Amino acid sequence: MPFLKLIVGNWKMNGLTADSRDRAIKIASSIKENKTYPFHIILCPPTTMLSLVAEELKGSSIGLGGQNCHNQPSGAFTGEISAEMLKDVGCTHVIIGHSERRQQNRETSASVATKAKAAHLAGLVTIICVGELDGERTSGQADEVVTGQLKDSIPTTTTPENTVIAYEPVWAIGTGKTASNDDIRHIHALIRKEVGKLPILYGGSVKASNAGEILHLPNVDGVLVGGASLKAEEFMEIAEASGR
Numbered sequence: 001m002p003f004l005k006l007i008v009g010n011w012k013m014n015g016l017t018a019d020s021r022d023r024a025i026k027i028a029s030s031i032k033e034n035k036t037y038p039f040h041i042i043l044c045p046p047t048t049m050l051s052l053v054a055e056e057l058k059g060s061s062i063g064l065g066g067q068n069c070h071n072q073p074s075g076a077f078t079g080e081i082s083a084e085m086l087k088d089v090g091c092t093h094v095i096i097g098h099s100e101r102r103q104q105n106r107e108t109s110a111s112v113a114t115k116a117k118a119a120h121l122a123g124l125v126t127i128i129c130v131g132e133l134d135g136e137r138t139s140g141q142a143d144e145v146v147t148g149q150l151k152d153s154i155p156t157t158t159t160p161e162n163t164v165i166a167y168e169p170v171w172a173i174g175t176g177k178t179a180s181n182d183d184i185r186h187i188h189a190l191i192r193k194e195v196g197k198l199p200i201l202y203g204g205s206v207k208a209s210n211a212g213e214i215l216h217l218p219n220v221d222g223v224l225v226g227g228a229s230l231k232a233e234e235f236m237e238i239a240e241a242s243g244r
């Protein structure tokens with residue numbers, strides 16, 4: 001089977017019952033049975049919407065992902081969600097180490113690795129995020145930052161089947177700025193050298209108008225989409241761009 005581009009929608013902290021259901025139905029109904037597509041979609045709604053979205057995706061090939069998990073399977077961790085719980089509610093994937101969590105929740109690469117290991121043990125595919133800050137890029141440290149994050153964030157349980165890397169330059173997330181094709185080529189080649197066969201996604205202001213170009217760059221195995229994943233039609237246009 002040829003490799004399918006992975007198109008991951010990160011809804012972040014957006015979604016109440018009505019709009020989440022509507023978006024999931026629109027996306028699921030645009031995938032026809034008995035038709036083959038050059039992409040595989042994963043939707044990552046907020047935790048409170050996972051059951052509802054799982055219900056709407058039943059019988060479709062679309063995967064479901066959490067946006068974070070704890071490193072323990074259960075216990076006295078008020079407010080946390082374990083990888084086992086995500087698996088139990090129907091998740092196939094989990095995003096770990098998103099830059100918003102690294103910055104706002106002070107997650108380190110070491111804690112990302114323990115979470116990823118827990119997710120692997122629970123049978124989830126991890127989407128491990130790495131990426132440099134604007135200041136790190138302008139001071140010429142992007143390569144070093146990304147390489148360091150990869151080394152420290154990837155646990156020993158990692159295989160090409162259970163791990164995807166998402167390169168998300170922090171300055172490009174939600175800003176409307178996208179890394180240049182040359183930058184994406186350069187960093188993805190660097191990541192490829194570090195991670196071998198693991199699929200590598202690009203994330204950072206991906207939209208319908210730039211997805212085609214980005215998805216066809218070397219070593220880009222898919223995209224992680226934030227803002228544009230909240231509009232079902234645009235998100236599907238991004239996915240369809242894999243085949244153009």
Ligand code: PEP
Nearest residue numbers: 173174203204205226227
């Ligand atoms: C993200 O949330 O991972 C992301 C890339 O967001 P955006 O597409 O809005 O930049």
